[in-house]
Amino acid sequence: MIEIERKFLVKDDSFKKEAFAKNHIAQGYLCSLAERSVRIRIKGDKGFITVKGISDDAGMSRFEWEKEIPVAEAESLLHLCEKGMIDKMRFEVKSGPHVFEVDEFYGDNEGLIVAEIELHSETEPFEKPQWLGEEVTGDTRYYNASLNITPFKKW
């Protein structure tokens, strides 16, 4: 239930032709504090409720709990959420034994593309594709819960 993730900006959209999966994601927040968030997500034809906790100092490790729920229930719960909604396309791209999840944002976060990789330890090495840009792990501005309140276009 502790997830170790590193997050990067993306230089260009060449990742798209390497993607093996592509899903639309709509998500809102029942609460969106950096130390405690409850997210409702519809990804393709599936619904999820996800609780995230506070991160460690480096921002790599974070408590995460997730349950799949019926899409109709996720839709009802989205109506309850705080104002604002995250709208993005998620591309999944293989990189050696790992998978990068690359999110292209729309709406008020148009122009932002972020790639995340999940690791087994904070020091686990991984291959960096040529499209991978600056690391932004631990920068809470890039938390989706933060982007919902202060979207990229307003930075």
Added chain:
Amino acid sequence: MIEIERKFLVKDDSFKKEAFAKNHIAQGYLCSLAERSVRIRIKGDKGFITVKGISDDAGMSRFEWEKEIPVAEAESLLHLCEKGMIDKMRFEVKSGPHVFEVDEFYGDNEGLIVAEIELHSETEPFEKPQWLGEEVTGDTRYYNASLNITPFKKW
């Protein structure tokens, strides 16, 4: 997913000998606004996550969504919750075709006993047991989410 409930104070503890079930409940809140709360509950040997929405004007109808989750997961999620915890014993008491859930609170809410009945409509009649006191439906001070922040002993 809309629940219709009426809430009452309780005059004395004579309800206890009429109870057909009794379970300890510990619960905390990931968020505890009157218009949107996310509750983690351990009731006996079961865990639950519950989302409640805003109520109508009379305070009888409220959106409610609940999923049972493993107790170990509920315990992890309780650690993430806002400061404070609701600690109470729930007694279930039959009254005609209905069931009253009677909660006796402990800790900072010691001295408070509240009975709730779930109805199919806002005008559905029900039998009032002799121990049933003043109606407090719609009084947000009695929301458990509110009691967690401003407990009964501080009123």
